[in-house]
Amino acid sequence: MMSSHAVQIALSAVIICLQDNYPAILRNSGSDDVFADALPFGMFNPETHKTLEGGLRSWVTEKTGLSLGYCEQLQAFDDKSPNKADGSLHTVNLGYLALSASGTGKNTIPGNLAASWKSWYAFFPWEDWRARRPEIIDELIIPALNKWAAHEGAYATTEEISPAHTRIKQAFGFNNNDWNDELVVERYGLLYEAGLVVESIRDGNSSHKPGNAPLGAAMADNGRFILATAMASLRTRLKVRPVIFELMSDEFTLTGLQQSVESLCGRSLHKQNFRRQIDNANLVEPSGTTSQTTGGRPAALYRFRKQIINEYTARGIRTGGG
Amino acid sequence: MMSSHAVQIALSAVIICLQDNYPAILRNSGSDDVFADALPFGMFNPETHKTLEGGLRSWVTEKTGLSLGYCEQLQAFDDKSPNKADGSLHTVNLGYLALSASGTGKNTIPGNLAASWKSWYAFFPWEDWRARRPEIIDELIIPALNKWAAHEGAYATTEEISPAHTRIKQAFGFNNNDWNDELVVERYGLLYEAGLVVESIRDGNSSHKPGNAPLGAAMADNGRFILATAMASLRTRLKVRPVIFELMSDEFTLTGLQQSVESLCGRSLHKQNFRRQIDNANLVEPSGTTSQTTGGRPAALYRFRKQIINEYTARGIRTGGG
DNA sequence: TCAAAAGTGTTATCCTTACACCCATGT
DNA sequence: ACATGGGTGTAAGGATAACACTTTTGA
Numbered sequence: 223m224m225s226s227h228a229v230q231i232a233l234s235a236v237i238i239c240l241q242d243n244y245p246a247i248l249r250n251s252g253s254d255d256v257f258a259d260a261l262p263f264g265m266f267n268p269e270t271h272k273t274l275e276g277g278l279r280s281w282v283t284e285k286t287g288l289s290l291g292y293c294e295q296l297q298a299f300d301d302k303s304p305n306k307a308d309g310s311l312h313t314v315n316l317g318y319l320a321l322s323a324s325g326t327g328k329n330t331i332p333g334n335l336a337a338s339w340k341s342w343y344a345f346f347p348w349e350d351w352r353a354r355r356p357e358i359i360d361e362l363i364i365p366a367l368n369k370w371a372a373h374e375g376a377y378a379t380t381e382e383i384s385p386a387h388t389r390i391k392q393a394f395g396f397n398n399n400d401w402n403d404e405l406v407v408e409r410y411g412l413l414y415e416a417g418l419v420v421e422s423i424r425d426g427n428s429s430h431k432p433g434n435a436p437l438g439a440a441m442a443d444n445g446r447f448i449l450a451t452a453m454a455s456l457r458t459r460l461k462v463r464p465v466i467f468e469l470m471s472d473e474f475t476l477t478g479l480q481q482s483v484e485s486l487c488g489r490s491l492h493k494q495n496f497r498r499q500i501d502n503a504n505l506v507e508p509s510g511t512t513s514q515t516t517g518g519r520p521a522a523l524y525r526f527r528k529q530i531i532n533e534y535t536a537r538g539i540r541t542g543g544g
Numbered sequence: 545m546m547s548s549h550a551v552q553i554a555l556s557a558v559i560i561c562l563q564d565n566y567p568a569i570l571r572n573s574g575s576d577d578v579f580a581d582a583l584p585f586g587m588f589n590p591e592t593h594k595t596l597e598g599g600l601r602s603w604v605t606e607k608t609g610l611s612l613g614y615c616e617q618l619q620a621f622d623d624k625s626p627n628k629a630d631g632s633l634h635t636v637n638l639g640y641l642a643l644s645a646s647g648t649g650k651n652t653i654p655g656n657l658a659a660s661w662k663s664w665y666a667f668f669p670w671e672d673w674r675a676r677r678p679e680i681i682d683e684l685i686i687p688a689l690n691k692w693a694a695h696e697g698a699y700a701t702t703e704e705i706s707p708a709h710t711r712i713k714q715a716f717g718f719n720n721n722d723w724n725d726e727l728v729v730e731r732y733g734l735l736y737e738a739g740l741v742v743e744s745i746r747d748g749n750s751s752h753k754p755g756n757a758p759l760g761a762a763m764a765d766n767g768r769f770i771l772a773t774a775m776a777s778l779r780t781r782l783k784v785r786p787v788i789f790e791l792m793s794d795e796f797t798l799t800g801l802q803q804s805v806e807s808l809c810g811r812s813l814h815k816q817n818f819r820r821q822i823d824n825a826n827l828v829e830p831s832g833t834t835s836q837t838t839g840g841r842p843a844a845l846y847r848f849r850k851q852i853i854n855e856y857t858a859r860g861i862r863t864g865g866g
Numbered sequence: 867t868c869a870a871a872a873g874t875g876t877t878a879t880c881c882t883t884a885c886a887c888c889c890a891t892g893t
Numbered sequence: 894a895c896a897t898g899g900g901t902g903t904a905a906g907g908a909t910a911a912c913a914c915t916t917t918t919g920a
Contacts, residue, residue, distance in 0.1 A: 475899085476899085476900090477898075477899075493899095493900090494900085494901080494902095497900080497901090517896095517897055517898060518896080518897035518898030518899060519897080519898060519899045519900080520898095520899080521898080521899060521900090522899085522900090
C-alpha cells in the first residue's frame with residue numbers, strides 16, 4: 223500500500239559554464255512552445271544512490287558526459303504546477319548549482335542530446351548591467367510594476383509608501399547607483415507575482431492582467447525560479463569564496479578573470495581596484511607565459527594558487543562599487 | 545505499484561529561542577539512551593500540505609502551540625542511518641531553521657509534551673567563547689584531532705602540511721585570535737570524521753579509534769549535523785539581516801541586545817563599537833522608558849524600527865573583532 | 867561611599883574608491 | 894605614429910578597532 227507521505231525527488235541542476243562574454247546554463251529543449259527550455263533533472267533513486275548529491279552527479283555524468291567540479295545544493299522547491307490526476311507521485315524539486323570549467327572540449331556535450339548551452343541573460347535580460355542600465359527596466363518593468371503596485375496597495379495611506387512599492391524600490395534600486403546584483407530572486411519573484419512573466423499566467427496567477435511583453439525567455443515548471451536562486455547564490459558566493467576559478471581555464475589573463483567575474487555579477491568593475499584585490503588576496507600567481515591574442519600589449523598569464531586553501535580559508539572577490 | 549523513486553520527506557525543525565544567557569533549541573527527549581535528544585519533525589504530506597514550509601508550520605503549531613516567526617529552509621540532508629529492512633520508505637530529512645520570539649509566555653510549550661528547551665551549547669560546548677577559549681579545545685579536541693590527522697595524513701610529505709592538519713587549523717583557528725564563529729559545520733564534520741563524537745561510532749564510522757570523552761551531548765539520527773547547519777546559518781545571517789529582532793522581546797536594552805548577539809555567535813563584543821554599529825545602522829529607536837532591573841544605572845529601553853525595512857534592505861549586525 | 871552597569875568622546879589604522887599616468891605590442 | 898589593451902602609483906574618504914572616561918542608580 224502506498225503511503226500518503228510518498229513523494230519523489232527530482233534532482234534539478236543549474237549547470238553553469240562561461241562562454242565568450244556571458245555565463246551559460248545547460249538546458250533541455252524538448253517541446254516547441256514558449257516553455258521549451260527546461261532544467262535538466264534526474265529522479266533520486268534511494269536504492270541505487272547513496273546520497274542526494276551522488277545521485278545528481280551520477281545522472282549528470284551519465285546523460286551529459288560532463289564532469290562536474292563544484293556542486294552545491296540550493297534548496298528544495300515546491301512544485302507549483304497543478305496536481306496531475308493520474309495518481310503519479312507528487313514531485314519535490316531539489317535544485318543544485320554546478321560549475322563546469324572552461325578549457326579545450328571540457329564543455330562540449332554529445333551532439334545527440336537535446337541539450338545545449340544558453341546565456342542566462344536570455345532568461346533574465348534585466349540582470350545584465352555591464353554595458354548600461356538595461357532599457358527594459360525603465361521602459362517595461364518599472365511602469366508595469368508600478369501599475370500593479372498601485373492596484374495592489376490601494377489600502378496604503380498617502381503618507382506611507384506602500385509595501386509593494388517598497389519591494390519594487392528595494393529590488394530594482396532606489397536610484398541608478400544602488401543596484402544590488404544579488405537580489406535576483408526578489409526581482410523575479412516580483413515579476414512573477416505581478417503577472418509580468420509568462421510562467422505566472424501559465425500557473426493560473428491571473429488575478430493580474432498579464433503584461434503583453436515577454437520579459438525574458440520562459441522555462442518549464444519552476445525552472446526559472448530555480449535558475450534565479452542559482453544566480454543569486456553564485457553572485458553571493460563569488461564574493462566570499464574563490465569559486466570563480468572553478469569556471470576558468472587553468473591559465474588566464476587578469477582581464478579575462480575580470481571579465482568572467484563581470485559576466486557573472488552583471489556589472490563592470492574598476493580595473494585597477496580589481497587587480498589590487500586579486501593581488502592582495504594572493505589568489506593567483508603568474509605562470510610565466512604571456513598571451514598575445516588580446517589585441518594590444520601581451521598579457522601575462524596567471525593560474526589559481528591552489529595552495530591558498532592551505533594557508534587560510536580563502537576569500538573571494540569583492541565587487542563593490544564599479 | 546510502488547515506484548522505485550518513492551521516498552518520504554521528514555520536515556525537521558531547529559526551533560530557536562533565547563533564554564537567559566544562551567540560545568536554546570526545542571528537542572524531543574523520548575528514549576533513555578545517549579541519543580535521547582532528537583529534533584522535532586513532521587512528515588510532509590503532499591495531499592494536505594500546499595507547500596513544504598506550510599507543512600512545517602502546520603505541524604509545529606499543531607504539536608507545540610508555538611507560533612513561528614522567521615523560518616528558513618536549510619538543506620535536504622542525506623539519511624545516514626542504515627536502511628531499515630522492513631520495506632518502509634526511505635526518508636529524506638529537510639531541515640528548517642525557525643525563530644521563536646521572547647516575551648511573556650511566548651516560548652512556553654504545553655506541559656504534556658516530551659519536548660523542552662535545551663542550550664545549543666550543550667551539544668556544542670566548544671562553540672561558546674564568551675568567557676574564554678573553551679578548555680575542551682586544547683585539552684581534548686586538538687590533541688585527539690592531531691592524533692587522527694597524523695594517522696590520516698601519513699602520506700603527506702614533511703615539507704607540506706597535510707590536508708587533514710590544514711582542515712583542523714582552518715576550523716579551529718591558527719591561533720587564539722582567528723576563531724571563525726561561522727565554521728560550525730566544518731568543526732563538527734571534522735569531529736565526526738575523526739570518530740570523536742558518539743554519532744560517528746554509532747553510524748559505523750569505526751575505522752578510527754573512538755575517543756573516550758564524549759564531546760557534547762549527542763542527538764538521534766543526524767540531528768546534531770542539522771543543528772550545526774542551523775547555527776552556522778544563523779550566525780552568518782545575523783551579520784547581514786536584522787534577524788536578531790525576531791528573537792527579542794518588543795522592548796529591550798542595548799546591553800540586552802548585545803548579550804543576545806553574543807550568545808548566538810559565542811563571542812563577547814566590544815561595547816562601544818557595538819552601540820555605534822546599532823546607532824549608525826538606525827536599527828532601533830528609544831521607547832522612552834527605562835529598565836531598573838539591570839543592577840546599576842537604569843538602562844534606556846529600545847524597540848526595533850520596523851520601518852527600516854521600508855528605507856532600504858536592512859543590514860544586520862557586524863560582529864568582527866571582539 | 868562604593869560597586870555595577872549605562873553611556874559618551876576621540877584617535878589610529880586599514881580598506882575602499884577614485885583618479886592620473888606609463889608600457890608594450892600590432893598595424 | 895597611433896590605437897589598443899596591459900599594467901602601476903598615489904591620494905581622499907569612510908568604516909573599523911581600540912583607547913579612556915563620565916553618569917546614574919542600588920546597597
